[in-house]
Amino acid sequence: MTKETIRVVICGDEGVGKSSLVVSLTKAEFIPTIQDVLPPISIPRDFSSSPSYSPTNTVLIDTSDSDLIALDHELKSADVIWLVYCDHESYEHVSLFWLPHFRSLGLNIPVILCKNKCDSISNANANAMAASENSDDDIDTKVEDEEFIPILMEFKEIDTCIKTSAKTQFDLNQAFYLCQRAITHPISPLFDAMVGELKPLAVMALKRIFLLCDLNQDSYLDDNEILNLQKKCFNKSIDVNELNFIKDLLLDISKHDQEYVNRKLYVPGKGITKDGFLVLNKIYAERGRHETTWAILRTFHYTDSLCINDKILHPKLVVPDTSSVELSPKGYRFLVDIFLKFDIDNDGGLNNQELHRLFKCTPGLPKLWTSTNFPFSTVVNNKGCITLQGWLAQWSMTTFLNYSITTAYLVYFGFQEDARLALQVTKPRKMRRRSGKLYRSNINDRKVFNCFVIGKPCCGKSSLLEAFLGRSFSEEYSPTIKPRIAVNSLELKGGKQYYLILQELGEQEYAILENKDKLKECDVICLTYDSSDPESFSYLVSLLDKFTHLQDLPLVFVASKADLDKQQQRCQIQPDELADELFVNHPLHISSRWLSSLNELFIKITEAALDPGKNTPGLPEETASKDVDYRQTALIFGSTVGFVALCSFTLMKLFKSSKFHK
Template sequence: MTKETIRVVLCGDNGVGKSSLILALVKDRFIPNLQDVLPTVTIPRDFSSSPYSPKNTVLIDTSNNDPLELQRQLKSADVIWLVYSGHESYERISLYWMMTFRSLGLNIPVILCKNKCDDCGENTTGLEAEDTKVEDEEFIPILMEFKEVDTCIKTSAKTRFGVNQAFYLCQRSITHPIAPLFDARIGELKPLVVTALKRIFLLCDEDQDNYLNDEEITALQKKCFHRNIDANELSFIKQTLTDISAPSQEYSDCELYVPEKGITRDGFLVLNKIYAEKGRHETTWGVLRAFQYTDSLSIQNKVLYPKLNIPDTSSIELSPKGYRFLVDLFLRVDKDNDGGLNSKELHFLFKCTPGLPKLWSATNFPFSTVVNSRGCITLQGWLAQWSMTTFLDYRITTAYLVYFGFQEDARLALQITKSRKMRRRAGRLYRSPVTDRKVFNCFMIGNAKSGKSMVLESFLGRSFTEIYSPTLKPQIAVNSLELKGGEQYYLILQEFGQQETSVLENKEKLKECDVLCLTYDSSDPESFSYLAELFDKYEYLNNYPVLFVALKADLDKVQQRCHLQPDEFAEQLHVNHPLHVSSTWLSSLNELFMKITEACLFPGKHTPGFPPEAALQESNYRQTAMVLGSAAGFLALFAFGVAKLIRPSRYS
């Protein structure tokens, strides 16, 4: 992240030219006979500067005459501009200044500057060039001994040689730090940057042939630096990689560049290592930051987890743009074009991520959704899985979209559904019909052995099995289905095993539920009483849409040992009679999944405690008829009395 302000503290022995360097930078000319210490100077960012440049850079001059003030300024510094000018001040770099920084516990970059190099410049030739070489060699022992020293440079305040560059190096040590990228002691890129660059290589290798061809390199250049790569520069890069991979060179055992194919992953890493060695590490940072990496070589949290303002009763779904990206990703990774992602293809797909989401691992992916006969997730299952993930925890989806290389703001791949309104009828509130949602969540509730797991398996198109396996931990199944009229929806079915009681007691968890599918074994006389007891224990279940389902309907139906039989219990709640379903009757299963979805779309019709509309209308009709009848009788009696009063007597 770009710092708003960088504090650069200039220090060094008295007389080395610290103040002259500041004025040469600010005034662009040499001013002799200066005061001992200049006041603080603030240099604002130039409009032409990089967006990663700080808004302001503060230059702080110091003097050795006030040690306490010097220490105070050093402790507040972001970078130290350490200046020397002759043999004596050079010796004190190692013996005094670097030791002082360490004793203060400073862990900030140091830019070492040899000032008063008045003879350096474009016209330096002959013997002067030899002297320059000697001066260069002065830096090597310090660079080798002190890892805090970021880089070294020669300057002249008098001729203004190297002054602007030294100032830029101070900024760059903060905006484009070398420390996270390169370990100078062993001459290698650090592990975190290697991991990041490998991921970037995978994302840029569009055709997945393990080479970056010219088109892919050009696309990378444009994304990172907003310009096309020069043909000569591209040729130079290729030639450099070819030369250093020659038999007598350091990388003779590596394939760095292959003509007609492109740059290999090793070549991409070596190229960035060369940039670091030659002080061009801002190029590597340009690549990293284009892919949202921070100085700590992690992707920015605000990119992975963008903030969304979500009303309490709304849900999150994938937008058409999100679905399109996931479809394209699936098709690109399905190398054998068999319509399914095998384990090898899935492994390759998730190489540029931290691995499978924990939610997926916890719910037995890929068998939580649709797979083909070889156990490979299909495109239908892939989209269903991400629909479920987005509904349950959209932050997982936004993070993985970024990992997969989604080029835009991850929020564009999502859409927020309308808030779910509440309506009132017969003195009670219920959920209004749903108009814009495509993903629904159903909790399968019922006694052990009632057949819930088989419903989940059947929903994913798997065949019936007689083998019973108790559900110990939560299970999930997600698939798409199409209602009459062609509308497509995604339905999530969840069962909770031993955690069912804790889920029912968790009202926050129940907010995620669109319908409770209450199941019992119609061939087991003890099965339904479990559901009846739930309504006695948790009265608030009457506030949720419910659907009673009699499973194992292919077996002999038995009388339930309960104070009310299932049909009577449903009538008492004013909901539909139990739906009779068998995992061996495909038509009954299809009807069940349709009914569950319809209950999600029209929750009021399936919420307990509301008389059916016809009964309600008949009751209203009877009440109206009684009122009207009473009113008519009263009016007739009143009319008779009035007539009697005003009719003339026959005897008058």
């Protein structure tokens, strides 16, 4: 990205006019007699002929080859080198001394090679302008550049070459701009001059931009899409003649250039193809107009290394320790629009081909998704395609677990505003105390909740997750090794919609349960046991004994497989007894074959997250009732006292009034 200050070190043989170039540039006049070496000169941004592409400041540093120690010190701190020569001897010295010397210092910075004292070129240009336009004897003012070619071929660090005259002011501003442009709009990341092609990273970036600009997904940039791109990148409309020139140029190349003769660059009536877009930017690079390509790239947040700016992908968000991050209405709206845009067949689901096209402008599916068996971690239709409901649920889960993934993919998808606007941070969770125990206060601003489903293997946890996603029960048993996630939306009484994340921990269950930081992400723990297995409940008892801090969280007991014969649990305490001892609700009996029981469970889990106090162990219901009774008694007592006082005051006034009349 653009540097705040660029250090330009000017070097070359004695007598080539280095100091004169600096003075003529800054004073706008030629001064014959000046000191040998000038002090550093800082040039403000508004000095440049192209200020929109300039840094805040540019520092010109004059040097002398008589003091190599000082010269090397300046070179090592330089951003760009302005290397000057003026005659055959100094030209030979460029390749024999100067450029090898830069390499010996390990410098990897651009070099602007400048031939100074080209006074005759300026005079020829002036004479040409004065000559009649219809003259048969037009003056050929072109200066042959054969001397540049071999040195450009040998030294790739040379960014560009230019001829100047300090005496006549010829191309001074242009040379200065080239020094700035070498840093603000470097050609080396974009174009390989040796082979005459755009570099692979540049091609990848431009292909992604093409996909984002192809709003109707027809593989062409039509006039409206080109106009949108122009306004976005350059803040102005494109001229009709210029647009027609571009179209004609691409048509001409596809007809006469053997490399593109079988590739369509522009199709009349449809627009510019992806190949045409790449060729156009290649032409910009070849003709020294690569700042146009950089303007496009930087509008889409690309850095000089042709990666998207990490600060844009992962903006800092202040999230208190007990808060969570959710999608904002703007974020949900954008994700809905993306889904509808890529649902080409309008069947309400994204098939593999549509998903591939959607994620084509990204690094691919997030690792979090692939590790949790996407798309089967959320709602899919009967063809296995993720639905809009599942799409929004998946992103709600992603944002809750790792919002940085969401901000990055919003940018990849083309969200043009600050990605933080698509998110919202919930209020910090407060703690309350009752009966000597701390517990979480009620939730009123969160829509996404996280539940850990734990229990003995084969107790029905996986079936619970499958049922949550609306899938039919399967008799086939497959042990859960890696953690599994299921996320879906559900609606509570009153029409409020929430997203619930159910996590089965697999073989990592013990490691996660002993990690108190990990449990901060958990809103509810669903303790599941198989009511038909007499050995199942003891597993939960041992977990609660081993990890006593679990009792600081809301707990929901679940007796699964209730359609089978209920068994007495071989345990020192029975499920209902333990629930009474912990002051939580008795186990809810469910079955994957009883849909109503499952819906009741999912609602109960969500309600437990919304009102933790009713489901946290150690908070007896009667304590809360006594508190209410006390407040009611106090209120009644206060009202009674107030009423008696008012009556007494009224009677006293009446008594005094009657006494006075007597």
